[in-house]
Amino acid sequence: MTLLLEQMLNGLQFGVMLFLLAAGLTLVFGVMGLINLAHSSLYMIGAFGAAWAGSRGVAFPLALLAGAGSAALTGLVIEVVVLKRLYARDHMDQVLATFGMILFFNEAMAMLFGRQPLMAAVPGFLSGSVELIPRVPYPIYRLAIIAVGIAVAGLLYYLISHTRAGMLVRAGATHREMVRALGVDIGLLTSGVFALGAALAGLAGAMTGPLLSVQVGMGDRILITTFVVIVVGGIGSVRGALAGSLLVGMVDTLARAFLPGVLKSVMVATEADAIGAGLSSMAIFILMAAVLLIRPRGLFPSHG
């Protein structure tokens, strides 16, 4: 029981991380109609930025800021130089161009930092663990990630639902041409949305640093998981991204933790380990297939 609770917290933490990625991706798709594979590069750049700043003795919160900032800056540059030209193109072109960017950024990071993984340390004031549930110590750092994620979700909700900029984002998502016709500087709006999404991806990467190793290509696998999140949640909807993130994070973590054990009770241990590992890494895709069968447009389809 306590193990289950602990794993559920892990699932929540992974879900929060996925949300930071999915929110940016889905906002960019909603407003600009752009599918951006290079989102994974922004995540990686955020992780490298924070790890590099951390290794120079910068305080952890500032290192996080450096990570998010470097991702946002990179995002702005690629938006203005390349992606702006792709908004009106079909998705195929967008996929290819942003795939080319991934190749570029992966190689650039390998040249700058080498192929050896960097290690980022958990900051002193967040190390150690607390007994959130009696007799189950849980790392403070993971709790902090959950807290940051919840704060970001709240902030996004406020930003999108209760500010003028958010209103324009919502309007842009439904009738981009109409918003332009009303005299809004669409270029500024798209750059802003893109930089925000990039910053969130960078923040996710920066926070992941102390949990996993920081290395070239680290964003590619989580990008595909983020796609599953978006398909499950419904593309273009931030609410769907939140629901999808938590669901996928939970299913993935729980399947990895418990599926091999469950299989062991019905078959030989060695086979159960092999099949369990395979099945648990496939769990989120099976979830996606199930959602597609029932609701092809995702759990929370955006209007239009």
Next chain:
Amino acid sequence: MAKGFAVRREQVLGVAGLLLALVLPNLAVALGKPDLVTLGTQIAIYAIGAVSLDLLIGYTGLSSFGHAAFFGLGGYTVGILAFHAAGEPMFGVIPGATEAWIVWPLAIGVAGVAALAIGALSLRTEGVSFIMITLAFAEMFFFLFVSLKTYGGDDGLGFRRRNGLPGVAPRDDVAFYYVCVAALAAVLFGFSRLVGSRFGRVLQGIRQNPRRMGAIGLSTYPYKLAAFSIAGAGAGLAGALHANLLRFVSPDMLHWTMSGDFMIMVVLGGTGTLFGPVIGAAVMVLLQSWLAQWTEHWMIVMGPVLVLVVLFARRGILGLLR
């Protein structure tokens, strides 16, 4: 008039390409570069995969980002059957096989059936969701083969000899090259017949205006599913040949960057054309081998090249020539 011109050009291109392909081994000997034969084999194999993907991207308007799944399934069919032929039967009942006339049709069939299943689910959506879903399902197969420790898991699975074909020595690289070229020629011929048929016209109609196709009384879903399945089967053949070329299969064949590479070949050469994907495959393989000799960081060049092609040469190399 314009159409007649285009057809003639395609025929000229086809004949020229075929002649070049036929004399390539002699050319390799004359130039003293025997590895040209391997490059040529590689090109022919990738071209089969790219041509089959073009049926989806160029003709039906379906941007599948999961083509590597079928490529890998075809390859693993060869690898797994060879593995069981050398050892115990699969599950104790299914014997292995090493004869090409059994293994290759099976590889094509396995990939086609998998495509039927994935397509049945993925085609419930369209646009960006379709891209993401095909990518995700391919990644699922990637994880499946990574976790199958019996078949080597991460490290992949090697086998001793190529599938036997009557009259072809298994160690003869030049003979295997000609087998791959013949397979490509057969695929191109079948492909040109397919896109010219009523079925092919319907696919092109779906790309241009799915709603209108619905309005004239055609249910588009079965057509799209059939196209998806045929394309998957084509990739399965490419995968089987690729496994034979290297005598090795690994999860790398199913990696998502492989799907990206197939997409690049199609777009680089020119979508919706017969020979575009072949040219794309050739350029891709040659560019990679050339850049890799030049610098280990060849991707830092390849990436921007790709961005530039998308931005400024969207009709591909064949489009630039036209």
